[in-house]
Amino acid sequence: MKKRLLKLCVILLFINFSLYSKNFLWEMKKQDKTIYLLGSVHVLRQDYYPLPQKIYEVLKKSSTLLVEADMSQSNPLKLMEFTLKKSQLQEGVEIKDVISKDCYKQLTEKFKEQGLNLEDFKNYKPWYIASMYVSMNLLKEGFSPNLGIDNHLIEKAKKEGKEIVELEGAVFQLNLLASMNKEENEEFLISTLNDESNSIESLKILLDLWKKGDNKKMEEMIFNFRKKNPKLKKLFYKLFDERNVNMSKKIIEFRNNNQGDIMVVTGAAHMLGENGIIELIKKAGYSSKQL
Numbered sequence: 271m272k273k274r275l276l277k278l279c280v281i282l283l284f285i286n287f288s289l290y291s292k293n294f295l296w297e298m299k300k301q302d303k304t305i306y307l308l309g310s311v312h313v314l315r316q317d318y319y320p321l322p323q324k325i326y327e328v329l330k331k332s333s334t335l336l337v338e339a340d341m342s343q344s345n346p347l348k349l350m351e352f353t354l355k356k357s358q359l360q361e362g363v364e365i366k367d368v369i370s371k372d373c374y375k376q377l378t379e380k381f382k383e384q385g386l387n388l389e390d391f392k393n394y395k396p397w398y399i400a401s402m403y404v405s406m407n408l409l410k411e412g413f414s415p416n417l418g419i420d421n422h423l424i425e426k427a428k429k430e431g432k433e434i435v436e437l438e439g440a441v442f443q444l445n446l447l448a449s450m451n452k453e454e455n456e457e458f459l460i461s462t463l464n465d466e467s468n469s470i471e472s473l474k475i476l477l478d479l480w481k482k483g484d485n486k487k488m489e490e491m492i493f494n495f496r497k498k499n500p501k502l503k504k505l506f507y508k509l510f511d512e513r514n515v516n517m518s519k520k521i522i523e524f525r526n527n528n529q530g531d532i533m534v535v536t537g538a539a540h541m542l543g544e545n546g547i548i549e550l551i552k553k554a555g556y557s558s559k560q561l
Contacts, residue, residue, distance in 0.1 A: 292483030293322050294538060296548055298556040304531040305521060305556065306332060307548060309538030310419040311480055313405075315412045318477065321419065324561055326426070333530030335427040336521060337420050338537065339440045342428075349440055356448040357398035364392045365399060369456045380463045384410075396455040397447050400462035411470050420535045435524065437517045437536070446513075450505060457501045465495060480538060483560060489542040511545045518550035 298305040306328045320326075329335065341349075359368065365388075366374045377399070381388040384407055391399050405415070415421065427434055450458060472491075479488040496506050521534055534547075541547050552558055 292560050293324050294480050294483050294485065294541075295325060295328065295561045296541070297559045297561055298548075298551050299559075300554070300556040303525050303556075305525055305551065306531065306533040306561075307541060307551070308419070308423075308533065308535045309480070309485075309541040310423075310535045311477060312418040312420065312537055313408050313413045313415050313473075314417045314419060314422075314477075315414070316417060317412075319417075319422070321422070322481075325423075328561070329423060329426060329432075329533055330430065331531060332432070332533035334433040334435055334524070334528065334532045335423060336435045336437055336524065336532055336534045337424060338436070338438050338517075338535075338540075339443060340424055340434050340436050341421075341440060342424070343434075343436060344440050352441060353444060356444050357394050359393050359395055365394065365396065366392070368452070369396055369459065373456050373460055376460065376463055395448070396459040397450050400459045401447070403462060407470070408473070413470075413473070423533075423535055437520050437534075438513070446508065449508075454502065454505045457499070458505065461499045461502060465498070476538075485542060485560070488538060492539050492542060510539060514540055514545055514547050514550060518547050518554075521547070522551065522554050 294309040296307040298307060308325060308328070359365070365377070369377070378388060380403070384403075386403070386406055391402060394402075408414070424434060476488060476491065479485075479491070496502075499506075517536060517540065521532075525532055536547065543549070548558055
């Protein structure tokens with residue numbers, strides 16, 4: 271009886287461990303073709319490194335790394351000029367002139383709460399202020415885009431002499447954000463200021479789910495945010511679903527036209543859901559296995 275109980279405990283322990291031993295990494299196979307998909311977190315802190323060994327192993331055996339954008343492929347000065355051109359309001363126009371009084375009041379209060387100076391951003395468009403609000407709060411806690419998983423793996427790939435291919439590029443992404451209309455701009459700003467998922471605590475929860483490879487719970491969190499903001503339905507379609515389709519097509523096309531396994535790194539949210547990259551590549555005849 272004791273031996274049976276001991277055996278059962280060992281089995282349960284193994285099952286329990288296996289539930290949390292997955293990475294946010296998938297192996298997609300179709301005949302002799304292999305595509306590795308890794309969901310990234312674009313901002314991270316130094317203490318989250320090194321990443322699980324399996325991720326480095328996959329990078330090592332892949333001939334090419336495909337990413338959303340590789341900032342090192344852009345001219346920094348030209349990119350800065352382009353960002354200013356897309357993010358600044360017309361001369362003589364301030365943020366208070368392009369959003370409602372209620373929204374401006376919320377914006378003022380939130381910046382004050384976080385010890386941020388709104389005066390520095392008064393001549394910028396709402397989408398840019400929303401992005402900077404999140405970025406500055408993350409930076410205060412040591413989270414940086416320079417330490418994001420995609421940037422980390424880009425640097426590793428360069429040292430290993432890998433080819434690095436952009437699926438979109440920084441200019442495309444800036445154009446996408448700048449394409450918001452007046453209503454979307456304001457709604458995007460309001461949702462960013464008020465949503466709890468932008469907090470450090472929520473980010474830490476997402477990172478814990480990422481470490482466990484718990485894609486189901488992460489999917490729940492991400493899609494709850496979309497459900498809570500029905501006014502941004504069209505924008506979310508552009509920011510996620512439409513891009514997922516385009517990136518999936520490029521991934522499959524690249525793999526069909528090139529030799530060797532490839533590793534793809536995009537934001538974790540792009541991997542998830544029925545319109546996510548994993549499901550879209552499965553529809554192209556690939557099997558999937560979480561590693």
